[in-house]
Amino acid sequence: MSNISVVIITYNEERNIRDCLESVKWVDEVVILDNYSTDRTIEIASRYTDKIFMRKWDGYGSQKNRAIERTTNNWILALDADERVTPPLADEIENLFQEGDPPMAGYELPYKVYFGNKLIRHGGWYPEYHLRLFRKDRGRFEERAVHEKIRVSGKVGRLNHFVEHYTYRSISDFIQRMDRYSTLSAETYFKEGRRIGWIQASFRAWFAFTQMYILRAGFLDGAAGFQLAILYAFYTFTKYAKLNELYTKDT
Template structure:
């Protein structure tokens, strides 16, 4: 039995396509954290396993969703991801195996309408398919991961990820993720200066656009390199500010 788990907040623009792509699964669990749009109503068109709770961070929230699932196998998706027919078939074949406890899936992400094949984004292997009794989510509030006990395999067909729809969403996520990233670094005892924030941002741009060949992704590759650099810069700038506030 396969359970799909998805956490959501204000994902009305994505959640319908996501859940439709896994309508073949045995169970779908959606855990929402107080959406103000139609996310919950849309999700309930696909499953009666829709729950609303508070927001403790990505890792704890995904673990909550996992705890509500009953399948032997778990497929964890983000609301802006979709499973194509070829991947769906590969997943159904993979979960018949007995020796493997989890599978990494290559993720093909799009940025403002263009699938990104360079910039360090492809192939972006993510561990999303695993046996429920062998895996759990780390406790990080951002950049969480699945921790699986046992051998891990890899699938071939890509998971489709609509990472950023337009510049407005880019700006929103830069602000949100840089704040969460700064808080994570602060708790770990990391420090930052204005100079370090600038240097980290410049290195992020150079790595993505030059070393990872982001220039081959056209205008979107340049936009992606700039937005990644901005996110890194603001993360360290916010870390610096957190230290100033807690003197």
């Protein structure tokens, strides 16, 4: 498909990148921006695209925007290496472009999110919608270190078929990533001058669990739902604890 470019940022994604790239073989341009991987990521990716660039890491938003700048098509489909475009979604996107340029500035895609091998159907995770398909001249990622979002100028529509997101392979994988994400979040909040006291941090952690497990029916996902609610509460408290630690070091 000649008017869409897929962009993916990578670092040591040999476990994921093949399945991701297999799912977008219908697109004629795939741009990968890699943070000097030390595993087989580049070797595997080079079988699918010759547009692989290296760049030192300076945050999720910045990396993704620099990848977009290296594309040649008018529309961007932004994916993470652990995401897969399902065949029905690929067909839906191709049909969207059959009559020329789509009318919207961007489109949100529904996500199926997996924890290990289990599809999470509750807790606010099903379906998740993320803006991932957009006109290059109308959208960019926020230049944030973590939890970056795409901002577009214009109307946004929604598609019906799914991206599959194999986000956390195990509890250990979750803890390793959340340690990194909580540090990046704390550093971002610190730069913004945000302050959260210990009582408020504790309440937000409690509310994260209550919202995910009870209000959004995470309990219906069984043990996985309980584990995720506990882990997200821990992540919520940890990022604010690290924020307070930064203020302590600054005094």
